[in-house]
Amino acid sequence: xxxxxxxxxxxxxxxxxxxxxxxxxxxxxxxxxxxxxxxxxxxxxxxxxxxxxxxxxxxxxxxxxxxxxxxxxxxxxxxxxxxxxxxxxxxxxxxxxxxxxxxxxxxxxxxxx
Amino acid sequence: xxxxxxxxxxxxxxxxxxxxxxxxxxxxxxxxxxxxxxxxxxxxxxxxxxxxxxxxxxxxxxxxxxxxxxxxxxxxxxxxxxxxxxxxxxxxxxxxxxxxxxxxxxxxxxxxxxx
Numbered sequence: 001x002x003x004x005x006x007x008x009x010x011x012x013x014x015x016x017x018x019x020x021x022x023x024x025x026x027x028x029x030x031x032x033x034x035x036x037x038x039x040x041x042x043x044x045x046x047x048x049x050x051x052x053x054x055x056x057x058x059x060x061x062x063x064x065x066x067x068x069x070x071x072x073x074x075x076x077x078x079x080x081x082x083x084x085x086x087x088x089x090x091x092x093x094x095x096x097x098x099x100x101x102x103x104x105x106x107x108x109x110x111x112x113x
Numbered sequence: 114x115x116x117x118x119x120x121x122x123x124x125x126x127x128x129x130x131x132x133x134x135x136x137x138x139x140x141x142x143x144x145x146x147x148x149x150x151x152x153x154x155x156x157x158x159x160x161x162x163x164x165x166x167x168x169x170x171x172x173x174x175x176x177x178x179x180x181x182x183x184x185x186x187x188x189x190x191x192x193x194x195x196x197x198x199x200x201x202x203x204x205x206x207x208x209x210x211x212x213x214x215x216x217x218x219x220x221x222x223x224x225x226x227x228x
Contacts, residue, residue: 103155
């Protein structure tokens, strides 16, 4: 069965600190991986996605993620966080056939000014 | 480009009552999804439509939940009767086509509280 696990449920950082949020998935086939973000009071929006090719993908607002097939991981990174990055972050695995998304439980990031 | 619209934004009902949610996807998007997001969890797919046909409703509690997509555009999700455990945010998303490479665009959600 397909599943996604996010290890950090709540992360607190100071501005300018580096960020890495863990995401592991379970699936033996072709993977389509996503990171979505939900800022306070806003709807879910796409940060970045990986389908194939370069395993290091860059998204909006300086975020990037690295797909490591051998580790079944797709961790999200940002070198220097800002207060405006305070949000909930979701990793998701997409079905190749239907596009259905299987989400992790989410990580709440709080950035202190 | 207008986003995915949902209404109402908030709804409070008592258990055993019925409730309906409405979703209008982005114009031209053939695929529509309904997700349920319980507090502290990630969204979980309830049902997926491709135009007006159902692609996946394997996780829809069919004894109380129903959904339809009229003419392949708007969609409604109904719960009848509601239970306490149905308290959640109901998210609608749409994408141009089905398939894993398509980005899903989410609406603001409807927050349902069942008392």
